[in-house]
Amino acid sequence: TGSSQPQRMLKAVQKNATKGDPQSVISAIDHYCRNKEWAMNVGDDKGLILDSVLTEVNPSAALELGTYCGYSTVRIARLLSPGSKLITVEFNPAFAAVARQIIAYAGLQDKVTLVEGPSGDLIPKLRERFGVKSFDFVFLDHWKDRYLLDTKLLEDCGLLQKGTVLLADNVICPGTPEYLKYVRSSPRYESRYYKSNLEYTKLEDGLEKSVFLG
Numbered sequence: 001t002g003s004s005q006p007q008r009m010l011k012a013v014q015k016n017a018t019k020g021d022p023q024s025v026i027s028a029i030d031h032y033c034r035n036k037e038w039a040m041n042v043g044d045d046k047g048l049i050l051d052s053v054l055t056e057v058n059p060s061a062a063l064e065l066g067t068y069c070g071y072s073t074v075r076i077a078r079l080l081s082p083g084s085k086l087i088t089v090e091f092n093p094a095f096a097a098v099a100r101q102i103i104a105y106a107g108l109q110d111k112v113t114l115v116e117g118p119s120g121d122l123i124p125k126l127r128e129r130f131g132v133k134s135f136d137f138v139f140l141d142h143w144k145d146r147y148l149l150d151t152k153l154l155e156d157c158g159l160l161q162k163g164t165v166l167l168a169d170n171v172i173c174p175g176t177p178e179y180l181k182y183v184r185s186s187p188r189y190e191s192r193y194y195k196s197n198l199e200y201t202k203l204e205d206g207l208e209k210s211v212f213l214g
């Protein structure tokens with residue numbers, strides 16, 4: 001049996017990036033996915049929007065749903081202030097194993113806690129397990145039909161506070177219609193669409209930034 005695509009992505013990082021240099025890890029993945037094998041990383045176009053929203057929020061407690069290979073995990077963790085933490089949730093053990101190695105290669109393992117398991121089970125346990133009071137920033141990039149359910153779960157678990165920023169990937173492609181309808185119509189959110197491209201393509205996609213108003 002040959003290697004998997006995530007394993008080939010990891011090889012590209014080990015071959016082309018510099019250990020401990022997050023930007024070189026990001027560039028190695030983007031180069032590989034643009035020129036060799038497309039993969040569902042948030043990518044460089046939407047990544048610049050992620051970077052700017054993250055820098056603006058400067059979260060001390062961030063959550064990512066859907067680690068995949070850790071590309072956006074590295075993008076987020078590299079911009080965190082000292083002492084700030086990112087918890088990332090992934091239920092596919094093979095993806096989690098690759099992500100751990102990519103996060104470590106970037107030298108960001110001390111800022112990131114990768115939790116293996118389904119978001120629906122883990123979200124209610126984050127407080128007791130990791131002492132999280134609430135999150136300042138949440139990046140949603142897992143199954144698109146689970147964004148809304150998990151957002152409501154975060155609300156119900158009291159893990160969102162006034163000002164928490166939710167940033168959702170793929171609100172156009174593949175699309176998250178229910179989630180968009182909710183955050184755009186709910187009086188509890190102030191929502192804004194950032195138009196961009198689907199990673200490594202010319203197709204439209206975008207990120208939705210929704211501020212929880214409490």
Ligand SMILES: CNc1ncnc2c1ncn2[C@@H]1O[C@H](/C=C/CNC(=O)c2cc(-c3ccc(F)cc3)cc(O)c2O)[C@H](F)[C@H]1O
Pocket residue numbers: 040041042065066067068089090091092095117118119120141142143144146169170173174198199
């Ligand atoms: C449901 N709870 C979960 N808990 C923990 N980990 C989870 C959970 N659910 C999924 N995961 C984990 O999160 C990841 C899932 C990412 C899904 N992403 C996409 O499908 C996705 C798709 C496209 C895309 C666009 C156009 C096209 F032609 C083909 C594809 C683009 C994108 O940027 C995407 O993010 C991972 F794989 C899964 O194990």
Ligand SMILES: [Mg+2]
Pocket residue numbers: 040041042141169170
């Ligand atoms: Mg995505």
